[in-house]
Amino acid sequence: MSKELIRLRDLCMAYDDELVLDHLNLYINDKEFLTLLGPSGCGKTTTLRIIGGFTTPTSGDVLFDGVRINDVPPYRRQINTVFQKYALFPHLNVFENVAFGLRMPRVEEQRDENGKVVSRRKVKVPEEEIRQRVLEMLETVSLKGFENRKPDALSGGQQQRVAIARALVNRPKVLLLDEPLGALDLKLRKDMQIELKRIQQQVGITFIYVTHDQEEALTMSDTIVVMDKGTIQQIGTPEDIYNEPKNAFVADFIGESNIIDGVMVRDRVVKMYGREFACLDGGFAENEPVDVVIRPEDIDIVPPEEGQLVGTVTNVTFKGMQYDIIVDFKGFKWLIQTTDHSPEGRHIGVKIDPDGFHIMKKSQYSGMFGDYSSYSEEYEELSDADALDEEDDGEAARREDGYAE
Numbered sequence: 001m002s003k004e005l006i007r008l009r010d011l012c013m014a015y016d017d018e019l020v021l022d023h024l025n026l027y028i029n030d031k032e033f034l035t036l037l038g039p040s041g042c043g044k045t046t047t048l049r050i051i052g053g054f055t056t057p058t059s060g061d062v063l064f065d066g067v068r069i070n071d072v073p074p075y076r077r078q079i080n081t082v083f084q085k086y087a088l089f090p091h092l093n094v095f096e097n098v099a100f101g102l103r104m105p106r107v108e109e110q111r112d113e114n115g116k117v118v119s120r121r122k123v124k125v126p127e128e129e130i131r132q133r134v135l136e137m138l139e140t141v142s143l144k145g146f147e148n149r150k151p152d153a154l155s156g157g158q159q160q161r162v163a164i165a166r167a168l169v170n171r172p173k174v175l176l177l178d179e180p181l182g183a184l185d186l187k188l189r190k191d192m193q194i195e196l197k198r199i200q201q202q203v204g205i206t207f208i209y210v211t212h213d214q215e216e217a218l219t220m221s222d223t224i225v226v227m228d229k230g231t232i233q234q235i236g237t238p239e240d241i242y243n244e245p246k247n248a249f250v251a252d253f254i255g256e257s258n259i260i261d262g263v264m265v266r267d268r269v270v271k272m273y274g275r276e277f278a279c280l281d282g283g284f285a286e287n288e289p290v291d292v293v294i295r296p297e298d299i300d301i302v303p304p305e306e307g308q309l310v311g312t313v314t315n316v317t318f319k320g321m322q323y324d325i326i327v328d329f330k331g332f333k334w335l336i337q338t339t340d341h342s343p344e345g346r347h348i349g350v351k352i353d354p355d356g357f358h359i360m361k362k363s364q365y366s367g368m369f370g371d372y373s374s375y376s377e378e379y380e381e382l383s384d385a386d387a388l389d390e391e392d393d394g395e396a397a398r399r400e401d402g403y404a405e
């Protein structure tokens with residue numbers, strides 16, 4: 001059974017008059033990989049800094065193992081942090097960079113039964129133990145044999161591993177990571193995502209990870225906390241968040257979603273575009289207005305006469321694995337991902353199985369997301385540019401024709 005390790009209780013943070021964290025409530029289990037996910041400015045870093053003890057919340061509590069730690073300074077918390085800018089000491093080699101945390105003298109306090117400090121003494125980790133722990137940690141982050149390298153002789157990914165080893169060598173119970181892969185290129189970032197997950201499982205501690213990259217969150221997390229404007233929108237496993245988004249914000253932020261205005265006629269029947277569709281959802285009031293999510297990969301293209309709906313293809317983009325096509329249904333544009341090629345201008349029918357619908361309650365985000373018109377305009381601009389190029393080519397071709405004569 002997983003055990004609760006950290007709890008944020010009614011956490012608020014205000015700067016001047018602006019509330020940047022608005023009554024956050026969250027628990028984090030021991031050995032869990034939990035990700036705070038949301039757009040820039042939603043309060044992820046602030047939350048992490050409060051957990052680390054670098055920022056004091058305006059109100060609310062941080063509990064660690066059931067004990068309130070609001071007033072405990074960072075170095076007394078069993079929590080370490082890896083920042084995006086991982087500032088290694090350039091003059092120290094990899095071994096000494098990692099050993100640094102262990103060489104700092106720690107003050108051990110003896111307390112009496114009232115919690116009053118009665119004596120303090122400095123303790124040092126013995127040199128042989130430092131050696132063992134550093135080498136073990138370098139092995140964990142796959143940097144065995146790099147002990148004598150200086151940071152500037154390492155790649156970005158390797159430097160990041162050193163920063164992680166340095167943060168883990170003190171054996172914290174929790175590691176905080178604030179967009180640690182932000183500076184790496186895409187390929188390396190993907191490799192490091194898998195690596196970080198492996199490291200977390202190997203050392204068996206809690207990771208609290210911050211990112212604005214939904215794919216990164218889906219890849220690594222046991223639990224995702226989706227945030228917007230200082231509030232939690234949804235907490236769940238990656239599957240929960242993807243398959244059962246709570247509102248239009250979450251549905252739009254995680255993956256691609258067509259979000260259509262609908263009415264829940266009765267259990268398992270939803271109406272949109274004036275037509276009834278079978279779905280699997282229930283528990284809404286009769287004729288309750290709802291937001292209907294249809295993922296681009298859950299839509300089948302069929303001949304118009306077999307379609308539940310008929311629309312017109314307005315854009316086609318080849319994506320390697322599939323085509324992204326934009327289809328206009330009465331002025332509302334959907335994104336459909338398909339392996340079948342349907343050229344621009346074609347009338348197509350679509351079919352959606354009952355499990356392809358996800359029905360959400362109306363929210364403050366209704367109507368703000370899920371129409372691909374603007375996406376389509378971007379592509380139209382791009383294809384207009386292509387058309388201009390083609391005209392140029394045509395002109396050149398005519399001139400060549402002229403020369404041939």
Ligand SMILES: Nc1ncnc2c1ncn2[C@@H]1O[C@H](COP(=O)(O)OP(=O)(O)O)[C@@H](O)[C@H]1O
Pocket residue numbers: 015020038039040041042043044045046047
């Ligand atoms: N020290 C500060 N002073 C004033 N405003 C701040 C400070 N730190 C963060 N903020 C504001 O708090 C909000 C949340 O910021 P942050 O937690 O850094 O978001 P995120 O990490 O999700 O991008 C932003 O509007 C930001 O401008």
Ligand SMILES: [Mg+2]
Pocket residue numbers: 044045046
């Ligand atoms: Mg941030």
